Amino acid sequence: MDSSLFQLLNYGVYGTAILVMLIGLYGALVKKSLLKVVIGLSVMESGLNLLIVALGYLKGGTAPIFSEGFLNGSNKIMVDPVPQALVLTAIVIGFGVTAVALSLVIRLYRHHGTLNIDEIRNLKW
Amino acid sequence: METYSIIFAIFLGGAVLTYFAGKLNSILQDILFLGSVLVPTYLFFSGVSFGSAMPFSLEGISLLWGIDHYSWLFALIVLGLGSLAAVYAIGYMKGKERKGYFYFNFILSVMSMLGIVVSQDLISFFIFWEIMTWSSYLMVIYNGKDIQRVGIKYFVFSAIGAYAMLMGIVIVHSITHTFFIEDMIQAYGHMSLQLQIWIPILFLIAFAVKAAMMPLHVWAPGAYSNAPMAYTSLFSGALSKMGVYGMVLILVTLVSRLPQGIWFREVLAWLGGITAAVGTLWAIKQDDAKKLLAYSSVAQLGYIITGVAIGTELGMLAGLFLAVMHALFKGTLFMAVGAIEKQTGTTNFTEITGLIRKMPWTFLASLMSIIALAGIPPLGGFVGKWMLYESLITSDHYLLVILIFFASTAGFLYCYKFLFGFFLGQEEKEWEHVKEAPATMVVPMILMSVFMFVLGTFPGIILKPINNGLMDLGFVDSYKHLWETSVIFNNWGDHVILQPILYSIIAIFLFFLILVVWKGYKGTRYVTTKDISTSGEVPKEDENLTFSVGFTQPFLRAVAPVMRRQIDKYYTEFAKGLEGLFEFMRRIYTGNAQTYALYVVVFVVIVLLFKDVLF
Amino acid sequence: MVGTPVLFVAIPLLAAFLIPLLGMIWKELVRIVPGLVLMYLMVLSINLLNHVLVSGPIVEVIAGWAPPFGINLVFSAFSGFLVTLMIFLGLVVWLYSYRFKRNVGFEPAKKYFLLLMMLITGAVGIVLTGDIFNMFVFIEITGISGYGLTAFYTGRDSAEASFKYLMLGSIASTLLLLAIMILYSQLGTLNMAEIASKIHTVNPTYKVISLILFISALGIEAEIFPLNGWAPDAYAEAPGPVGAAFAGIVVKASVYAIIRYIFTIFDISGAYSFLIIIGMMTLIIAETAAIRQDKLKRMLAYSSIGQMGLVLVAFGFGTEEGVFAALFLMLNHAIIKSLLFLSGSYLVYNSKDKKIVEVNGMHKFLPITSFLFALGAFAIVGLPPFAGFWSKLSVLTAAADSHMLFVLALVLIVSVIELVYYLRVVNRIYFFKKGENVDPKKPTFNALLAMIVLGALILVIGFYPDVITGVIHKASADLMDKTKYINDVLSIKQ
Secondary structure (H helix, E strand, C coil): CCCHHHHHHHHHHHHHHHHHHHHHHHHHHHHHHHHHHHHHHHHHHHHHCCCHHCCCCCCCCECCCCHHHHHCCCCCCCCCHHHHHHHHHHHHHHHHHHHHHHEEEEHHHHHHHHCCCCCCCCCCC | HHHHHHHHHHHHHHHHHHHHCCCCHHHHHHHHHHHHHHHHHHHHHHHHCCCCCCEEEECCCCEEEEECCCHHHHHHHHHHHHHHHHHHHHHHHHHHHHHHHHHHHHHHHHHHHHHHEEECCCCHHHHHHHHHHHHHHHCCCCCCCCCCHHHHHHHHHHHHHHHHHHHHHHHHHHHCCCCCCHHHHHHHHCCCHHHHHHHHHHHHHHHHHCCCCCCCCCCHHHHHHHCHHHHHHHHHHHHHHHHHHHHHHHHHHHHHHHCCCHHHHHHHHHHHHHHHHHHHHHHHCCCHHHHHHHHHHHHHHHHHHHHHHHCCCCHHHHHHHHHHHHHHHHHEEEEHHHHHHHHHCEEEEEEECCCCCCHHHHHHHHHHHHHHHHCCCCHHHHHHCCCCCCHHHHHCCCCHHHHHHHHHHHHHHHHHHHHHHHCCCCCHHHHHCCCCHHHHHHHHHHHHHHHHHHHHCCCCHHHHHHHHHHEEEECCCCCHHHHHHHHHEECCEEEHHHHHHHHHHHHHHHHHHHHHHHHHHCCCCCCCCCCCCCEECCCCCCCCCCCCCCHHHHHHHCCHHHCCCHHHHHHHHHHHHHHHHHHHHHHHCCCHHHHHHHHHHHHHHHHHHCCHHHH | CCCCCCCHHHHHHHHHHHHHHHHHHCCCHHHHHHHHHHHHHHHHHHHHHHHHHHHHEEECCCCCCCCCCEEEEECHHHHHHHHHHHHHHHHHHHHHEEEEEHHCCCHHHHHHHHHHHHHHHHHHHHHHEHHHHHHHHHHHHHHHHHHHHCCCCCCCCCCHHHHHHHHHHHHHHHHHHHHHHHHHHHHHHCHHHHHHHHHHCCHHHHHHHHHHHHHHHHHCCCCCCCCCHHHHHHHCCHHHHHHHHHHHHHCCCCCCHHHHHHHHHHHCCCHHHHHHHHHHHHHHHHHHHCCCCHHHHHHHHHHHHHHHHHHHHHCCCCCCHHHHHHHHHHHHHHHHHHHHHHHHHCCCCCCCEEEHHHHHCCHCCCCCHHHHHHHHHHCCCCCCCHHHHHHHHHHHHHHHCCHHHHHHHHHHHHHHHHHHHHHHHHHHHCCCCCCECCCCCCCHHHHHHHHHHHHHHHHHHHCHHHHHHHHHHHHHHHHHCCCHHHHHHHHCCC
């Protein structure tokens, strides 16, 4: 692949990842439904994970595993393993947070009878 | 060295023990209380030698305790009045609730005041200052009356003062790197002019608050009248003197070395004079004896401030002599009001009359203190006022003399009101059962009256220690020969020997007293307040005909324009405005999770945008 | 070796997972085990701290990978001091809630203690770890257990508070991860010591952006204005001891993280003045908001936020004196604010709205609790001779020595505001008539014991601050010495 094209593609991936993050942020900040807010937060995290993986990618690199294919093949470039490990951790954490968030949403719905975030404002000032 | 530790250990341990002893036995508690005030007092005057210093270190800060002649004078005021008030308090607190609370704070107050005068470093000074503040605050709210307003006001003003002082302390420390007062005085000469001006101001704010100087006096009337009277005598008599103590220290050691210092003195002297005048006017207006005395305290402190602010040796002498006198007569007066309050349940002039026969000893003590307060010979107040006028005239403050003279003369009105309102006039049926206060309350009052009398005749007794103190502060001893005899002198070189005059005055006074009493027993017709004719109309039953009602109306009408402007109101408006602003500001927390998230995003974006400025 | 730092993370984590199992054997074990664990850790941390103060920091390498490749835990004077403080507060909170939760039955108690252990694990991990991603994981552990604890009571608005906490927490974790990745993409390492040694090679723009993201992310947890919208709600709705744990443990860990980034990892001098700016903003806004509160715990929450602002200001001076003041303040705040939360939650125990007016006249029914609350109130506003005075004095001295007279004046003005609202509450407790529908609840013995321990500490530190200042001086010297930290960690060989 051409180097400049790769660069462009790379930026494209970064851009997409950031776009996904911003979409998630928009959802979390603007949407009134609690569920959509939670979805927004998840989307934001996914975008970030995408960005992290993209950062760790090297041109033509293979999976960072000492497999037979890696040792025997001509391609000796590996992508950076650390970001992938981090993303795995981040995904797990994100999963946990989302689960807690959804359980809270259920509690809030039972308590308030609505999912509108503007109406759930018993605590203020 | 050791003595200090023992004294403060007894104070602290005594305070705690006294508090808990109340759960066991009331009499044991009283004894413990007396012991924990009197024993340290004895130890202090017998065991502590001048100049002895006790250095020790806490949290890496070196602290130093010791006394010189100047602080010894204030220790005398604190411990002397403290001991007498403690004896008085035993009687006063009998049968009252929260006795342990009262005793605890009383002991802590005495301890902290002694601590202030023995501190020779700024940190222990500040620590004791704050302990004094909160222990007196706890006394102000003792009655639970109006505490959210009066109590908090007292504490807020004290805190503003204390924090101003703390700011001064840490600024000094950033230059000298020690907290010793001695080092502060040493280093003061080398500071920048800006600091030389600001540091005394910061300290003086603290002292002006405690001494209830205009315009920082608004806490005083409420606080003095709300605290239990046994404590107020100490509060007004000794605690407010701590402000004077610090003020003199700052004026003499720092301000006098500043070329611009003359402005400090002038402003302070005038503020003192205004305080005296306004305090007097407000005192005249009061119908409640506690309030009257509270305002009178403010006014008296005004004289003292004027005296020490003048800064000449005579002015200092006058101020400090008045400070001692004020401790004596105001202490006595508050005790007398406390006695009346305890025996009758009220302190309002419009309700009580004719107590002279029922409470003769209280009357005698009040009479003496009123004479001293008004500055009439033969009691000590006269000597103080005389010296004050002298010092003002010799330093060419003629306008100020007029102001002080006005305040002093107007002061007669409330003096008269106090004496006449309570003790003279018709005897009401309602107060027939009233008896003299118990001995523990009467004896301290009489003792203090005797002191006042002695000081009026032999002012040298106390002027000598004051003079020694001033010499320690660096004054030249130019009046020394005068303390040896009991004399009064003026600007034109006249030396008036006091004794013959005084003795003749006393003789005349006693003669008339005997005459009046004798006549009084013989030819008095008993009448009631209702037994009068008012222009042919018969007064209704519920009409308050006590002569104290509207006692000074014409005078007050004349000075009404001055009294209309209350500083207190502006402070209240300011506080209200602030709270309104805070109320508005807390709406930032809207309660909406998305708004909070938006704050985060906005914060990040703004900081990122201005990152070149910020980092 | 007296013990290893890894135990601080491993043991409470293990205990957290064992709690449900142990509960099957004997229900009381659920309550007892956390206490035993914390007591053991307390002994361990004091031992280790003694060891560290004498012979330098302990660097623990996990799984045999030497730094900078593996994760390492650093138990130095600074982190050790904070860990000891956290464990101590954990112990106090445990002691307090040992029976506090008796009314709520076995199931909730199990969850409560499980989450509490997780919270302590996370917070201690944040302080000990030497790896920025590992720190992220610990922050998330702390966060998730924090959400759970906030939502502990089902009857109240706790779910709302918890959701706000969670929402801001998620944004925080996103920002944090982003910041970590920016650093990683520039330096290719996650080890704090190695980043610190190489940070001067990084492009300044990336460096600043990454620092800003770090501060914003951690600032959410550390309750910096305007990132602290969750804090008052969470404090007010969480159970009383959890409020104490937040103020004493979680926030301390987050502040630690910010300080570690600014003092050790980054070399941006502007960050110090930035700390002062945000610290002052936090202090002023929080204290002014506190004075107008009508709910007790909410007032305490704002006060707590304000105090943390002051801590940041003190750190922002950047001098060793300032660090000392900040650490001393953190210690005092942890002790005093915990006492206030613990005693305050008994003062409004049975009331529905937790209003301040409901503490009226409580001293007749809860004399010791009321006294301890008053003691805490006097101490936190910095009245001598209580503990708060010394820390306030050291903050002010540090400010004056750094020639920040404006900051000095503002801090003192705010102190007056603080004084007013605390005194108002204390006045109410002691001098107002009790409301009619208020039903005071006597504190249990162990709760009382926990509060008395804190109260005694306030007096001890107040009368003799030297008991603790030696350690704090060493801790602050340790934080200031950046090269030593780098060398200590990187010199470890496999």
